[in-house]
Amino acid sequence: MDPIINAVLKPKSIAIIGASTKPNKIGFKVVENLKNCGYTGPVYPINPDAEEILGYKCYPNIKDVPYVVDMAVVTVPAQVVPTITREAGEKGVKGLSIITSGFSEVGDHALEEEVVKIAREYGMRIIGPNIIGVLSNSDKMNASFTNFLPLEGKAALVSQSGALLIAMDAATYTRRVGFDKMISIGNQADLDFADLIAYLNEDENTTCITLYIEGIKDGPRFMQEARKCTKPIIALKAGSSAHGAAAAASHTGSLAGSAKVYEAAFEQAGVAQALDLNDMFDTTLALSLQPTMKGDNLLIVTNGGGVGVLATDAAEKYGLPLKFAPEDVQAELRKHMPSFGSAKNPVDITGQAGLEGYYEGVKYAYAHPWVDGVVVLYCETSVTNPQEIAEAIYNALQESGASGKPVAVSLIGGDRCETAMKWLIERDIPTYNAPDLAVKAMASLRKQNEMLKTAHNGLYKPDDVDSEKARQIIAGARAKGRNALTEVEAKHVFKAYGLPVAPTDLAHNEDEAVKLAEQIGYPVVMKIVSPDILHKSDAGAVKVNIKNEQGVRDAWKLILENSLAYKADAEIDGVAIQEMAPWATEVIVGSVNDATFGPTLMFGLGGIFVEVMKDVTFKVAPIDEATALDMQSEIKSSKILQGVRGELPRDQKALAKVLAHYSYMIYDLQDEIAESDANPVIVYEDGQGVSVVDARIILTKK
C-alpha cells in the first residue's frame, strides 16, 4: 500500500486551508463535519483572521502549524491554490484534498497542471480538484461538505460526480446499502480511478469497489489495476448515449463508439458494469456482502408459485438458468412442505409454509453439496410474520454447517418486510423487494467468479513476430511521405506478425508478373498497387481467376490501361500478384485506436453482417487465443462459424490465432498504426486454416 496515498485517504492529522468562521461556507462545513462525525485526529483550521473554529485552534498559515500534517483539505479560491500548494509542500504535508472548483472542468487546464506540478516537486499527492471531499466510516472521518457519513458497510464508492455522491450518501440509509468509504474524485488531476482501485484493493475495510465513471483518463492503466484487483469492482458508466453518437470517420471506427469499448474493457478487466443507479446499489449490496458463486446450480426456495415463476424467468434472463435438483435433494425437501408443494426448482414450500418450512428447507438446501447458491423468496401472507421468517432463514444458514456459498433473499410485502430486510442486511444477507432482483444479484455473484478467472494479469505476447521488419516497412512508406501502406506493404506487415496472408508479391513489370504467378501457382488474382487508387475494383484494376501466362499478360495490360484511364497521373508501384484463395466464410478483422483504451480489435462476419446488421464485437488489444474464441461466440452470427445447414464447422482455432496475433500487432505498433483492417479474411473448414486476402493500414500522423 502506497504510504503517501494512505496518508491522504486515512490521514492521522488534517489541516483545512481556507477554514471559515461563517457557517454557510464550505471552509466551515468541513471543520464542522470532521467534528460532528467524530474524527479523532488533530484538526488544524488555517485562517489568518480567526483564533479558533468550533474549538479547534486556528493557524494563519499551514507553515505555522507546529505539528505533522498528513493531509490538507483545500477550500480557498482557485487562483490561490498554487500558492497554498507550495506552502503545504514546504510544510511537508503528504497530500491535498482540493475541494475548490474552477480548474479543468471550466477549461482552465493550465492552472490545474500548475498545481499538480508544484505538488510533484514536493512528493505530494492530490485528490481532486472540484470535489466534495473524502468520507470514511472506519476512521470516523468526514472531510467533506456533505453532512453525514454513509450507512456503515463494506463497500467503497469512488464518484466522479459530486452531486451524485451527496445524494448517494443520503440514499445509503433508505436503500440500506452500506459503505465504509465515499471518495469524490473530481477532475482526477493526480489520483485517478486506477490509483484508487490499487489502494482500495489493499484496504482492510473494503470488500467491494463501486465506481461512478464519466470518463477514464488512462484506459490501459485502469485495466491493469482492475485486473490486479482481487476484490469485485462495479462500474456505472454515464454517457453511453452521447459517445454512441460521436461516430468516427473510418469504417470500423464508426462501428466502435467508445461506449462499446468501455463495455469490452470492463468485461476484459473483470469489472461488473451496472446498468443504472439502482442496479449499482443492488449489485454493490450483493458483491460487498457475499462470496462469489462457484458453480451453476442455483436453488430457489419460495412460498409463492407466482414469484417462483418470475424468479425462473429472471434466472434465464440473467444467464443462470435453473436446473432441477437431484432426486435425493428433492426427497429431503419434500419432508418439509405440504403435499401440494413442489421439491423441483423453484422449491415451492407453498403459502402455508411457516417458520419450520423455511428453516428446514433453507438449511438443507444451503448445506447440500449439489447447491452452489440459494435464493430465498417470501411473499408476505396473513398468517406469517416477515421478521420471524427472516430469523428462520438466518438461523438456517448459520446452523447449516456450510459456508462459502452465496445467498440472496427477496421479501415481497409491506412495512414489516422492509424491517425484516433491514435486519437481514445488517447480518450480511443481501435482501431485495422483488424476486428478480435476488436472482440478478446471484447472477452477478456467478459472473464475478467467472470474470475473476479470466481477467488475466499478464498481457498476451506471441513468440513468432518480427516487429523490426514491420517497422522497416512502415518507415519506408513514411520516407516516401505516405500515411497509408499499399496492400502489399500492409500484407508484409501482417506477415511479420505471423498472420496467414494469402501469398502476394509486387510485380514491377509484365515479365516479373508472369514469374511471380508461376511461383505462387495458378489461379491468381492481380490488382493495381498505387497510393492514388484506393478503390481498385471501381477503377477496373482488379482481375481474378487468372489461369495461365497469357492471362497474366492480358491482365497486366488491361489493369494498367484502366488505372491510367481512372487517374491519368496516378503514381503506380506495380501490380500485386496474389494467390486466388478459394471461397469459404468471410470475416472482417479490424482495429481502431480508442481515445481512452487505445488499440482495440474489431471482429465480425463479412458482408451484410458487419455493414447492415452491425453484428460486431470489440476487445481492447492485446487478447489471447482463449479470449479470441470468446469473441467468435459473442457475435449473433456465431452459429455460421460453428457450421450451419450441414456444413462443417469453420477453423475457429486458426481464426483465434489470427485474432490474437492481429491484436498483438495493433498493440505493439500503436504508435504507428492509426487504423487497419483485414477484409476479407477467409475461414476454411476446421483444420484447413484461414487466409487474409486483403489488407489495409493507415498510419498515425507524426
Added chain:
Amino acid sequence: MDPIINAVLKPKSIAIIGASTKPNKIGFKVVENLKNCGYTGPVYPINPDAEEILGYKCYPNIKDVPYVVDMAVVTVPAQVVPTITREAGEKGVKGLSIITSGFSEVGDHALEEEVVKIAREYGMRIIGPNIIGVLSNSDKMNASFTNFLPLEGKAALVSQSGALLIAMDAATYTRRVGFDKMISIGNQADLDFADLIAYLNEDENTTCITLYIEGIKDGPRFMQEARKCTKPIIALKAGSSAHGAAAAASHTGSLAGSAKVYEAAFEQAGVAQALDLNDMFDTTLALSLQPTMKGDNLLIVTNGGGVGVLATDAAEKYGLPLKFAPEDVQAELRKHMPSFGSAKNPVDITGQAGLEGYYEGVKYAYAHPWVDGVVVLYCETSVTNPQEIAEAIYNALQESGASGKPVAVSLIGGDRCETAMKWLIERDIPTYNAPDLAVKAMASLRKQNEMLKTAHNGLYKPDDVDSEKARQIIAGARAKGRNALTEVEAKHVFKAYGLPVAPTDLAHNEDEAVKLAEQIGYPVVMKIVSPDILHKSDAGAVKVNIKNEQGVRDAWKLILENSLAYKADAEIDGVAIQEMAPWATEVIVGSVNDATFGPTLMFGLGGIFVEVMKDVTFKVAPIDEATALDMQSEIKSSKILQGVRGELPRDQKALAKVLAHYSYMIYDLQDEIAESDANPVIVYEDGQGVSVVDARIILTKK
C-alpha cells in the same frame, strides 16, 4: 356496464357462505375484514351452527336470508360448492366469489365445470375459484382474507396469483403506488381477464388496469377487449422462460414459442408489458396518474450533471432520445440559472439551484408549447430541503397555466427525499428514486399514446378474396385422405386470397407440360408434385431455368425417373410448371396456430436470417397493411429491405399487402390450416412487386 358483473364486484349486499366463528378460519377472516375495513352494506354470514359473527346475524342457509343478496363469498370445501351454488341460484344471488381451492388447479376440471354450469342455469357470474377475494377502496369493501385494503389510488390490479396479490396489497404502502381495486382472478372458471378489462374500462374509480398474468384462456377475446379499452393496461406476464423452451414441431412453430406471441399480442392490443415486478409498480404509478405524452419533445430539468447524463442515456435506451430545446426556450431558461448552468437538454440549473430555480425553470418548461413532457430531477444537497423543492415543482406545474402534458420526477437522496416523494405522489405526480426510472415512466406514457393510436377496434378484412374456392381445394385434398396440400393446391389457395403467386400449373403429361410452359413463358421451373415426395430438391425432382420445348421434354423424363428412383411407389400427381422468378431479396412468410392467440403470422428474411439468426417477428392474425409495414421494420435485418450497398429499396408496400392478405387467409381458414408457409417470397425493387415462389399448407386434424 354489465349489471351482473357490477353486482359481483360492487355488491350492495354480501353473504359469506361458510362463515366461521373461529378466528383462524378464512370464513371468519372475510367477515372480520368486511367489518374492519368499513363495508357499509348488509353482511349475511351463512352458518347453521352460529347465531351471529362479529355482530352480524347468521343464517343457516343462503335461502333463509330474507333480503336481496348481490354477491356471496364462498369459503366452504370444494365438494360442497356445487350444492351451495345451486342454493345461491335459487335464492337469486347475482354472483359468487369462490375463495375455495381444490378445482382445476389440482386437476379437478369436472368439479369446476359443474359449478359453472349450475351458475349459468341461474344467470349467475363467478369470480374464482381458488382466489383471495375482491378488494375495493371506493366501496370500502375487503371481501377477502388479506387483512387490509391497499393504499388508495386510481389503478386496479387483477392478479392470477393469490400470494402475489396479498404481498402486493402490503407493498402498495411501502412503494406508494395506490390502487382502488385488487381482484384475485384465480382459475378464471367464468369471469376472465377479458371480462374484467371490459368492466374496469367503465369503472369510474379506475384510470389504469394492471394485470399479473400466468395464462390467458381466450387470447382473441382478451385482445378484443383490450383494444376496446380506452384506459392504459399494464401486464406482467410470468412464465416467459418455460414457454420459450416448449419448442413446437414445425419449422416456423419452433421459432414462435408463445412468449413471443404474447409479446406481439400485447403490443397489437395496446397493452404495456411490464418487465418485472418493480417495473409493473413503476409503470402503474405513471399510467394511473398522468396523461399520455402526445409528442416526442421531452425536456429534462436537473440540478446535477451526473444524473442528467444518466437520464440522457435512459432516454435513448427507452426510445425517447433527447433533442435540444429551441433557442427561445433556452434563452428563457438561462435567466433562472447560474452562468455555468446549461439551458440545453437536459437543462442543468446546477447544484446551486434553489427553490426559485426549480420553480421558474419547471414553470416555464412545462408551459412552453414546444415541450410535450417534462422530467424533473433533483439530487439532495446540503443546502436545499427536498420537501421545499417538491413544493416548488408542484406549485410551478399548478401555476404554469398549462395542463394535459405528463410530468415525472426523480428525487435522489435519503429519508427527506422519501417523504417528499410521498407528498408529490399524493398530488398525482409520479416520483421515483432514480433518474432513469422517471425517464422510463415518461417513455411508457409516450408509448401508451402511440399504442392507443394503432390498436384497432375492427379486424382487417380485404375485399379481394375467394374463401369459397380455397375451401373447395382443401375439401378436395381432404377427400383424398390427405392432411397436406400439394404445392400447386397450396398456391391456388394463396391465389384465392389475393397473393401474387408465381404462375404455376400442374402438367399431367409431357405434352401438357410443353403447352403450359409456352403459356407461362420461358424460362420455367419444373418440380415433381407428389404427396410422397416432400423434399423435392433432395430427390433431384426440381429443374430450373428451362429455356425451350426440348428442355421441358428432357426435364420431364429426368424428374419422373429421379422421383421413382427416390421412392418407387410414390403417388405422382404430375409436374408443376412454374414461371422462373428472377432473383431478388428472399423473405419467408409463415403461420402457426398459437395455443392461446390462434393463427399467428411469422415474417423474416430468407436463408440464414431466419435459420441462423432467428431474426423473425410475429403478429397475431389478421393485421392490416400499416401493421405489416411495422413488421418489416421490426426485424434486425430490416435495412436490407430498405436497400443497402447502393441498391434501391425493395417493394415494401407490395410486401405489406402480401403480409396482410396472408394474415387474413390464416385467420379466415383457421379451422382448416394448422401451419403454412410461403418460402421463399421474392421481393423486387420498389414498384416491381412480390412473387410467392413456393407454398406449403398443412391441414388441421379433423
